[in-house]
Structures are given as C-alpha cells and as structure tokens.
Amino acid sequence: MAAAGDGPWLDDAAGRLVRPFTVSNGRTRPTVALDLxxxxxxxxxxxxxxxxPEHTxxxxxxxxxxxxAEVAAQLKLPAAVTKVLLSDLVxxxxxxxxxxxxxxNPTDRALLEAVLDGLRRQL
Structure with missing residues (x-):
C-alpha cells in the first residue's frame, strides 16, 4: 500500500483525487480579506x-x-479554497x-455599458 504522499494528486480520467475541502483542512473562510x-x-x-503541495x-x-482568480484557475481549485490557501501564505x-x-468607479453606468457592449461583440 502506498503512503499518502506517494501517489499522484491528479488522475487524467478521474480528475483531482483529493477533495478541495481537504486541501484547506475543511476551512471555508480565509483569515485575510481577498477578492477575486x-x-x-x-x-x-x-x-x-x-x-x-497546493501551498507550494x-x-x-x-x-x-x-x-x-488566476491562481485559482492555475491550481484548478475553487476560489474559496484558493483564498484559504493564499491567506495561509499571507x-x-x-x-x-x-x-x-x-x-x-466600478459601478459607473457608462463603464458597465462599455463592458456589456464588448461582451456582446465577442458573442
């Protein structure tokens, strides 16, 4: 029987072999306020x-x-789990x-309309 650290963390067919909540030791809230x-x-x-290994x-x-958001995407982990990992490192x-x-102003109507127009052009 292999030790816990001996096997791969990912399986090509099945995906991640360790549930995300185990990566953060069951914690769901970061200690540091982080936005995406x-x-x-x-x-x-x-x-x-x-x-x-995920911290590293x-x-x-x-x-x-x-x-x-980019770290979460690269790690292929949910944002909530990534925020916990990053707050540990902070x-x-x-x-x-x-x-x-x-x-x-992020709620500026003109800015939001420009973003919406750009998204519509992409579709």
Missing part, C-alpha cells in the same frame, strides 16, 4: 511550518503579481496582498 481580483505576490520569505504550487505561481509572511485598484 486582489493581487498577491511572493515576498521571498521562507514560510515556517508545513506547507501542503500557489507560492510558485505568485513570483510576479497575480490575481486570486499569515506566514510568504505572500503579500494588494487590494484591487479601480481607476474608475
């Missing part, structure tokens, strides 16, 4: 304590500023976060 468009970046500090992979993805000093910056 929040930027995260590695600080270069070595995290103390045990990091799971997330940290590798954050060498340059990247959004939480708590141990391995990541820094920057809230999203809006150059325009």
């Amino acid at each position: 468009i929040s930027q995260v970046m590695a600080t270069g500090a070595t995290p103390l304590g045990y990091l799971g 992979e997330a940290l590798d993805l954050c060498r340059a500023p990247v959004s939480v 708590d141990c000093g391995a990541l820094t976060t920057k809230p999203p910056e809006f150059h325009h």
Whole structure:
C-alpha cells in the first residue's frame, strides 16, 4: 500500500483525487480579506511550518503579481479554497496582498455599458 504522499494528486480520467475541502483542512473562510481580483505576490520569505503541495504550487505561481482568480484557475481549485490557501501564505509572511485598484468607479453606468457592449461583440 502506498503512503499518502506517494501517489499522484491528479488522475487524467478521474480528475483531482483529493477533495478541495481537504486541501484547506475543511476551512471555508480565509483569515485575510481577498477578492477575486486582489493581487498577491511572493515576498521571498521562507514560510515556517508545513506547507501542503497546493501551498507550494500557489507560492510558485505568485513570483510576479497575480490575481486570486488566476491562481485559482492555475491550481484548478475553487476560489474559496484558493483564498484559504493564499491567506495561509499571507499569515506566514510568504505572500503579500494588494487590494484591487479601480481607476474608475466600478459601478459607473457608462463603464458597465462599455463592458456589456464588448461582451456582446465577442458573442
């Protein structure tokens, strides 16, 4: 019988072999407020304590500023689980976060209409 860390984390046919909630140890709420468009970046500090393989992979993805949504997509994990993993890394000093910056009012009607027009052109 193989040890827990010996086998692959992904199976091509079945997908992820470990349920997402086990990756975050059953936690559903991050300790740090993160939006999907929040930027995260590695600080270069070595995290103390045990990091799971998903933590390590997330940290590798954050060498340059990247959004939480992009990290979730690359990890192929739900955004809620990704936020918990990233908040763990922020708590141990391995990541820094920057809230999203809006150059325009995000609820500006003209801006929203321009986005809608752009989406319609893509369809």
